[in-house]
Amino acid sequence: MHSTLIDAYKRLAVTFVQGEGCWLWDKQDKRYLDALSGIGVCSLGHCHPRVTDTIRRQADTLIHTSNIYEVDAQQQLAEKLCPLSNMEKVFFANSGAEANECAIKIARLYGHQKGIDEPTIIVMERSFHGRTLATLSATGNRKIQAGFEPLVKGFVRAPFADLQAIQTIAETNPNVVAVLLEPIQGEGGIHTATKEYFSGVRQLCDQLGWLLMLDEIQSGLCRSGQWFAHQHQHIIPDVLCSAKALGNGIPIGACMARGAAASVIHPGNHGSTFGGNPFACSVASTVLEVMQDDNLAARAARQGEKLTQMFAEQFQRTSLEVDIRGQGLMIGLDLKKPCTELVQQALEKQLLINVTSESVIRLLPPLVIEDEQLEQIVNCLFPLIHNHLKS
Numbered sequence: 001m002h003s004t005l006i007d008a009y010k011r012l013a014v015t016f017v018q019g020e021g022c023w024l025w026d027k028q029d030k031r032y033l034d035a036l037s038g039i040g041v042c043s044l045g046h047c048h049p050r051v052t053d054t055i056r057r058q059a060d061t062l063i064h065t066s067n068i069y070e071v072d073a074q075q076q077l078a079e080k081l082c083p084l085s086n087m088e089k090v091f092f093a094n095s096g097a098e099a100n101e102c103a104i105k106i107a108r109l110y111g112h113q114k115g116i117d118e119p120t121i122i123v124m125e126r127s128f129h130g131r132t133l134a135t136l137s138a139t140g141n142r143k144i145q146a147g148f149e150p151l152v153k154g155f156v157r158a159p160f161a162d163l164q165a166i167q168t169i170a171e172t173n174p175n176v177v178a179v180l181l182e183p184i185q186g187e188g189g190i191h192t193a194t195k196e197y198f199s200g201v202r203q204l205c206d207q208l209g210w211l212l213m214l215d216e217i218q219s220g221l222c223r224s225g226q227w228f229a230h231q232h233q234h235i236i237p238d239v240l241c242s243a244k245a246l247g248n249g250i251p252i253g254a255c256m257a258r259g260a261a262a263s264v265i266h267p268g269n270h271g272s273t274f275g276g277n278p279f280a281c282s283v284a285s286t287v288l289e290v291m292q293d294d295n296l297a298a299r300a301a302r303q304g305e306k307l308t309q310m311f312a313e314q315f316q317r318t319s320l321e322v323d324i325r326g327q328g329l330m331i332g333l334d335l336k337k338p339c340t341e342l343v344q345q346a347l348e349k350q351l352l353i354n355v356t357s358e359s360v361i362r363l364l365p366p367l368v369i370e371d372e373q374l375e376q377i378v379n380c381l382f383p384l385i386h387n388h389l390k391s
């Protein structure tokens with residue numbers, strides 16, 4: 001059907017033409033409840049009026065200049081982001097993968113500056129960091145890597161949530177310069193780890209002079225119930241990557257850093273034509289203002305708790321064994337049985353969900369979701385899950 005598009009995506013047979021809040025409308029004017037937000041992007045809901053105002057105003061004023069000039073909107077956005085994240089400096093990119101590329105380059109420069117010729121980054125099993133060559137090499141999923149060999153060197157892998165495994169690598173590999181992980185693994189099936197694990201990794205990084213680099217592209221910006229998911233664990237990373245919800249749909253990514261990591265990049269080391277343009281940065285500033293003004297972190301925590309509770313109550317009344325995982329409005333229902341067909345079944349019931357890791361229903365609704373819409377998600381999804389597991 002899409003003969004002029006490279007065949008990169010398996011698409012559902014629906015085209016959305018309009019959005020507002022948690023709702024999307026298709027070409028036939030049928031309304032769908034969006035419990036996925038374009039995979040964690042439209043956290044403020046579709047076409048948020050304050051974001052739309054900024055888009056209009058900025059489109060009328062200035063869209064792009066170049067990073068060879070000063071860009072005030074970048075500075076203003078960085079001044080908003082740094083206090084929220086405890087970071088000191090920011091590099092702006094256009095996507096999550098690009099933000100992670102910047103983090104990987106920071107780690108390598110940091111290593112070379114310490115005299116390590118083959119700097120190596122510890123990465124996790126089941127992780128996802130993007131589709132560029134370096135980020136797919138860092139990703140812990142063979143399906144994402146297959147066919148793209150030779151992979152980028154300089155990564156060693158540990159099981160997620162296993163501090164001992166990192167300690168063992170530390171004992172045998174003198175080239176390690178950093179650890180890169182998602183505090184809540186998203187694509188990998190919504191997995192998190194204990195406070196002890198995170199504080200243990202932080203301590204190890206401090207002892208060995210490694211950078212702790214967190215990929216919060218999916219878990220960040222209020223979704224977990226805090227500005228960033230690692231803040232639940234009371235640790236501060238050295239490098240922090242953000243993207244997705246930062247522009248509420250306008251492409252932007254950010255690689256933030258503090259301490260030594262904030263000063264390894266110098267002119268000539270890194271850059272981007274579009275990254276940090278006045279348009280994307282102004283929109284992202286408005287996104288952060290709305291998140292702050294409407295206290296969306298607290299709202300995500302509250303609504304996430306309700307949704308989790310509602311599902312738990314439904315499952316308790318049955319003998320179904322479903323593992324409910326996640327934090328805030330980043331929720332995974334692990335059916336422990338392949339269930340990708342539920343995406344199509346939910347679509348037919350006008351609900352948008354996603355299945356990741358084959359057996360995990362992933363819910364990433366807009367953070368502005370109302371109680372009534374939470375009920376609609378449960379009322380629609382529970383019978384589908386029930387039928388699926390009983391069949």
Ligand SMILES: Cc1ncc(COP(=O)(O)O)c(C=O)c1O
Pocket residue numbers: 039095096097098100128129130131182186187215216217218219243244
């Ligand atoms: C944790 C994480 N890192 C990186 C990425 C890649 O981001 P992008 O698709 O914007 O390059 C994603 C996208 O799903 C992600 O969830």
